[in-house]
Amino acid sequence: MRIKPRAAITGRPEVGKTTLIERVIAKLPLSVGGILGKEILVCGHRVGFSLQDLSTGREGILSHIHQRVGPRIGKYTVNLDTLNELAIPAIRSAIRSKDLVVIDEFAPMELTCPGFVPVVEEALASDAALLIATHATLDHPLVHQIRQELKLYRVKLSNRDNLVDELLAYFCSVVD
Numbered sequence: 001m002r003i004k005p006r007a008a009i010t011g012r013p014e015v016g017k018t019t020l021i022e023r024v025i026a027k028l029p030l031s032v033g034g035i036l037g038k039e040i041l042v043c044g045h046r047v048g049f050s051l052q053d054l055s056t057g058r059e060g061i062l063s064h065i066h067q068r069v070g071p072r073i074g075k076y077t078v079n080l081d082t083l084n085e086l087a088i089p090a091i092r093s094a095i096r097s098k099d100l101v102v103i104d105e106f107a108p109m110e111l112t113c114p115g116f117v118p119v120v121e122e123a124l125a126s127d128a129a130l131l132i133a134t135h136a137t138l139d140h141p142l143v144h145q146i147r148q149e150l151k152l153y154r155v156k157l158s159n160r161d162n163l164v165d166e167l168l169a170y171f172c173s174v175v176d
Contacts, residue, residue, distance in 0.1 A: 004129040005171045011155030017133045023164045033094025034102035035087045053090035060086040071112035083113035091119045105133035
């Protein structure tokens, strides 16, 4: 049985974790599933976040400043339906059928959903290759487990571009 690559990236907000993930998965010769988070910008101002199912391309709003129903994190209200109906099924499907499971990201908004932690635990317990982004300052037992069990990359503006090649080399060396 081959060892599957498992990496975690962490960094402050807006340092480019999602951009790094996008660049890496675009160059990997693997089938990819899971979720990717994106900012929702209006006139250059962030008003929320969306999530994309990497297998289907389906998108949903994770949080928004104008959403009224759901838990609040800062100025955003979290849409639990997107987590329950898009994110969790996307991760479960990727665990079963993809070469690489991406979870972007494990952060306070996702923690408002009771089903999110168990699906991340399922991913960790599986033998799937993983690429998980975590919020840099999040203090949660599962984040500590992710940082200890997965190869950890700390993203900064100064190293973000170089990390693309490092992550590609890591995933390709373990896969080959």
